[in-house]
Amino acid sequence: MKKVLVLLSMIIAFTTISCDNAKTEKENSAAAVQKEYIKGATIYEVNIRQFTEEGTINAFVKHLPRLKELGVDILWLMPIQPIGELNRKGSMGSYYSVKDYFAVNPEFGTKKDFQTLVDKAHEMGFKVILDWVANHSAWDNANVKLHPEWYTADSAGNLVSPFDWTDVVDFNYDNNDMRAHMIQALKYWVNEFDIDGYRCDVAGMVPVDFWNNAVNELNKIKPVFMLAEDEGNIELLKEAFDMHYGWELHHIMNEIAKGEQSVKELKAYFAKCDTLYEDDDIKMNFITNHDENSWNGTVNERMGNAAEAFAVMAFTVPGMPLIYSGQEDGLDKRLKFFEKDIIEWEENSTTAFYKNLTKLKESNIALGTPKFGGSFEIIETQNESVFAYKRVKDDNEVVVIINLSDKEQKYSLATISGEYTIYPSNNKEQMKDAEYTLPAWKYRVLIK
Secondary structure, eight states: HHHHHHHHHHHHHHHHHHHHHHHHHHHHHHHHHHHHGGGGGGGGEHHHHHHHSSSSSHHHHTTTHHHHHTTOOOOOOOOSSSSSOOOOOOOHOOSSSBBBBBOOOOTOOOHHHHHHHHHHHHHOOOEEEEEEEEEEEEEEHHHHOOGGBBBBTTTTTTTOOOOTTTTEBOOOOOOOHHHHHHHHHHHHHHHHHHOOEETTTTTTSSSHHHHHHHHHHHHHEEEEEEEESSOOOTTTHHTOOSEEEOOHHHHHHHHHHHHHHOOHHHHHHHHHHHHHHTTTTTEEEOOOOOIIIIOOOOOOOOGGGHHHHHHHHHHSSSSEEEETTTTGOOOOOOOOSSOOOOOOOOOOHHHHHHHHHHHHHOOGGGGTTTTTSOEEEEEEEOOOOOEEEEEETTTTTEEEEEEOOSEEEEEEEETTTTTEEEEEEETEEESOOOEEEOOTTOOEEEEE
């Protein structure tokens, strides 16, 4: 009888384990399916303060149809929490000085307004991620007085700011209670408002094990999309984060535009990426963002006539392209960071340019993010100023040729032949082993 009971117990235990494993596989599969939206996605950074004259969530909601037409898929909202007043910079302060992690900045609106935004965005097919400031808080965050041990102190016991960010105070991640509180806050916005993930400010300055634990908890609620403002720590991509910044590529672009680097540095960069990253690691490629625009210059200041060529590159190399508020209409001023500074909207040829790029990205699986998209192969052009590459996925092929110089260049593509559709005209052209010409900073995109 004992043998029968033992055997019965073993069968029950095995069945339970099998069911648990099946459940885990099913959950992982569901997570993978829900994240398929990233495969041809474009991410858009929303600066609520500067987006409209009102600078409110409700005023921004009116732009959702326009952004849908633009072709973006993921809305990244810069921090929406109340901004600290103690040691504030400028008259309005930095979005990244968070006074209350569980509240909405009253200058932007209410929690009800935010819920309306998320609901309408979801109805229209967008995903919504929030900017999250985990490394530091405002000096007048209630926890500074309630839990000073949650913050970093110097040898004299004085709380400190990271770097010269004097409007914020540094968190102490050696404190487990602080960690638990931050995870609770992260879960709050997913639970209460059904947001789809986070862009995490200076993610590399926060311990990797914290992010791993936090994202594990978030994924129990729903599969979340996580973007790290970091490029140096690959460990962040192994478990917690889907995507990180393509800072190095961005800096190479800027240097090439100034004539201080060349195709040689691009080739070395992509060769390095090929050895460092896995298929599910995503680079966010960009020619501008809120930091670049406010502190380092507009697209025109940094790239001049090379801007469109580098935008094409950002949309067609492996990764996910970013559009920053106003970029799609040719924003040509540095938006003030601590003050009100409205974006002036006016559709023009730049708008059409980005609509074409998002459509190209979305419609051709070869240009998908690494896990879903095509291979990446650099093509020899017989010209050190012309950078060419192709993306291939099944029967889809996209060839990109870019003149990365301020002079007309001749090139050849010995390995490319057959009929291609020329983007964005949809004209057909028979490619062959011949010499071609590209004007300064111009590009060609061929689709088969």
